[in-house]
């Protein structure tokens with residue numbers, strides 16, 4: 629997994645609200661470079677992974693650095709975060725220089741560091757995701773998904789993934805045929821299989837994701853149910869093929885292919901969309917309604933929204 633370092637040069641007064649915004653935006657770690665810390669013991673969240681020397685400290689003001697996983701939501705997350713930080717001025721918080729830079733952190737240093745922050749996570753009433761390197765004993769009602777996301781999106785911890793899994797848990801009926809568009813690590817396809825789907829197609833355009841998903845499907849003994857393949861969105865899929873389609877992709881993509889998903893769903897079928905940043909919620913709702921869907925439920929976590937929609941039955 630690659631990481632992006634978000635660095636902001638700001639004031640001492642702004643540190644606390646800026647850190648709060650960064651944590652809310654999903655940063656996996658926040659480091660404060662405050663020259664006043666040079667005179668006291670510095671405690672850092674990243675242990676030996678991230679080393680500072682006194683030369684790194686600014687002469688005036690404070691530098692706050694936060695680390696975000698590089699994935700298809702990165703640009704949205706960064707823009708949203710910057711907007712929220714700028715919004716602090718409306719609350720009379722002096723941001724000082726307010727200089728922001730974003731850079732990718734050397735992957736070699738970080739290639740396995742993220743594993744330290746990735747632990748078993750209960751994502752819904754019935755499903756818990758467990759990284760392959762963790763020992764875990766599930767209780768009787770718990771179903772587990774074992775996962776090694778490698779370089780693909782989908783540790784299961786992102787709000788967009790959690791919202792998708794919770795929606796799948798509510799929607800899937802035993803023997804449903806399911807399509808997961810943009811499968812990444814395969815986490816949603818595996819969740820669908822565990823929840824009782826009779827067959828799951830898992831598509832991704834990225835060959836790294838396809839390889840990762842195939843590995844995770846094998847790890848979860850779901851090869852007989854899940855078919856992973858490289859495919860551009862739903863190109864080539866026949867009409868009326870599925871009872872459930874899930875797509876955790878950006879809002880723009882969801883709006884662009886709403887009509888295609890309507891075509892491939894059976895009447896009464898469910899479309900679970902996720903990966904929608906809050907400010908684009910209405911655009912996606914409009915696109916789904918315009919394509920013929922009936923909106924059933926909207927769920928939210930942090931800055932993210934998922935929408936569950938239904939293709940109505942013609943005789944209803």
Ligand SMILES: C[S@@+](CC[C@H](N)C(=O)[O-])C[C@H]1O[C@@H](n2cnc3c(N)ncnc32)[C@H](O)[C@@H]1O
Pocket residue numbers: 700701780781782783784786788789792809810811812813814815816831832833834837859860861876877903
């Ligand atoms: C946000 S990730 C979601 C991963 C996983 N489903 C999850 O919920 O954690 C979106 C995925 O969509 C894939 N993707 C982007 N454009 C695509 C396209 N045109 N066709 C198929 N997959 C695409 C990306 O490669 C990425 O793996």
